[in-house]
Amino acid sequence: MAGERVNRVTDHGCFGCGERNPIGLKLAFYREEEGVEASFTPQPEHEGYIGLVHGGILATLLDEAMSWAVISTAGRLMVTAHLSIAFRRPVAVGQQLRLRGWVERSERRLVRARAEIRDAVQGTLLAEAEGTFLPVAADREKSWREQYIRSATADSE
Numbered sequence: 001m002a003g004e005r006v007n008r009v010t011d012h013g014c015f016g017c018g019e020r021n022p023i024g025l026k027l028a029f030y031r032e033e034e035g036v037e038a039s040f041t042p043q044p045e046h047e048g049y050i051g052l053v054h055g056g057i058l059a060t061l062l063d064e065a066m067s068w069a070v071i072s073t074a075g076r077l078m079v080t081a082h083l084s085i086a087f088r089r090p091v092a093v094g095q096q097l098r099l100r101g102w103v104e105r106s107e108r109r110l111v112r113a114r115a116e117i118r119d120a121v122q123g124t125l126l127a128e129a130e131g132t133f134l135p136v137a138a139d140r141e142k143s144w145r146e147q148y149i150r151s152a153t154a155d156s157e
Helices: 055-074 138-148 152-156
Strands: 030-032 035-040 078-087 097-106 111-119 125-135
Touching: 035 055, 055 078, 055 097, 055 111, 055 125
Parallel strands: none
Antiparallel strands: 030 035, 035 097, 078 125, 097 111, 111 125
16 A cells, blocks of 8 residues: 555544454555555454355445545545445455545535455455445534544644
């Protein structure tokens, strides 16, 4: 991943990207031309049926990619209001994955985003999603911003 890391603050318990969550995915997203991307290799604890990654884990990966694309592109912390997923192919435990998320349309009160999971080696599309994100109350966004988006200057103090 060549771009700048988007989710640099990780000292929290978010299941998707927090380092303080012992069972979390600890995803690191990086800016790319159209949005964000991350790598992930599912482990045995992410299994649903034998040898396959649980669909809920894949849904989380897609939602997290869209969320960080929204934060990175729209500059706002928003919540998922709608999530639609198409599972295209089975995903194996241990399979190296590439996640991508991007914003398709940003309006005054909502943002529409898309994400995909591809095999990191062959590039095969494994799952894709589209989502609608809505703003939260200003006081909540301020609190979350302090927790999740602190500036690099504040982090080093």
